[in-house]
Amino acid sequence: MNVYDAIRTKRSIRQFSPQPIPEADLLRILDAGRRAGSSKNSQPWHFIVVRDRERLAALSRLGAWAGHLAGAAVGVALVTPDWRERWPIAFDLGAAAQNMMLTAHELGIGSVMANIYEVEAANALLKLPPGLMCYAAISFGYPADPNELTRPPRRGGRRPLSDVVHWETW
Secondary structure, three states: OOOHHHHHOOOOOOOOOOOOOOHHHHHHHHHHHHHOOOHHOOOOOEEEEEEEEHHOOOOOOOOOOOOHHOOOOOOEEEEOOHHHHHHHHHHHHHHHHHHHHHHHHOOEEEEEHHHHHHHHHHHHHHHOOOOOOEEEEEEEEOOOOOOHHOOOOOOOOOOOOOHHHHOOOO
């Protein structure tokens, strides 16, 4: 699958089968995140792999729309210094997350982001050291319905290119 096709065909998957992700595939996904570009090559991220069902369920309760983490084969908590103190961290983490999700898609593994709103509770759950925080996580797993990986886009899903691209000026 070429990169553009991966971008064009990736779907957010929120319901997962119980099938585990092979270790080699998981390591490839994580390595894709590690290889993302970052501001001044700071690489401000750490990834906590969560497979424990109880910990996934607890993490899923820390964001209003994070429930999918409870059913994922693997959750990856995205950990950084406080991005509010240096804004490129959030951008850098987004690049790492997108790399991981596109790599998963290439492997037939579904994924979707979750915002973590209860940051202090997530930090305690994940036993983070001071100065680090978890405000996002990614669910990974094989889709409960394999057809979800290849379904056509839903109507009205993306604005037309002509609505978002401006040439030279607004």
